[in-house]
Amino acid sequence: MIIRKYEEKDIHMMTEIWNEVVEDGIAFPQEDLLDDVLGREFFESQSYTGVAEDDGQIVGLYILHPNNVGRCGHICNASYAVSSKCRGQHIGEKLVLYCLSKGKELGFRVLQFNAVVESNVHARHLYERLGFVQLGTIPGGFRMKDGHYENICPYYHTL
Template sequence: MEKIIIRKYTEKDIPAMCGIWNEVVEEGVAFPQEETLTEKTGSAFFASQTYCAVAEETESKKIAGLYILHPNNVGRCGHIANASYAVKSDCRRLHIGELLVKDCLTQAHAANFRILQFNAVVATNIHARHIYERLGFIQLGTIKGGFKMKDGHFEDICPYYREV
């Protein structure tokens, strides 16, 4: 595997980011979104986040993954962040997700968030859950049938949080 760096995204990354994001959406087993992004909607979506980063292979300059960071709520709960992570399918299980989460924690702190919370981690997403638990996130419980899978059946979701 090539060396991976995590860096703030730029406009030139939008096509690759949309491709990776859409791959996860179309798989229908992790993200709640059902609509894919075009370059136009993707550009607006990523620009609306507090922070977005990409995982870039240093030699090839290919984008292997990304994350978005944004408030989980407003007002008196505005100090709680939320994030989503996406890794290109042929780059999974190379620890890129863990690099993305670690950088996200740093950026959340820099943006003055106090907590990073995940509302809807699908219970069967064991690789993500292992990363979160290894990095000190605490599972808040289980919401039975909280996620509708692409094939129409329902899976449990597990909210997680960690101070940043």
């Protein structure tokens, strides 16, 4: 498996993987699905968009962008999506590690996750194992697909 900058030919598969996570309704704040046109615009608008490619297939991706502007523009934010067919293969871990390196390379000083859902224990354990620090808990900060609210846990990692 390799992780690399996305290319035009990757857009359709990236959009499918992204939409899988959005449709699950338990991790991303977005509610609207992307088509290939909107996906292209969305992925192009990021500071960096990387893909995990395995045997010619896109199996995961991440987006990296500033978390804020001006005096806080040195803090970046990222989101990760792994194909449901490929979960449990440590693809997410490889994406996060690559993202940490890329964020530093792009001049960011901190990577912050604003809204890790408290019940997303696999992601939380991964982030903590990789040295992310939880900032606290925001009660009821995430509306799940079924309408109930769950706590979110912001995290950060110095780059």
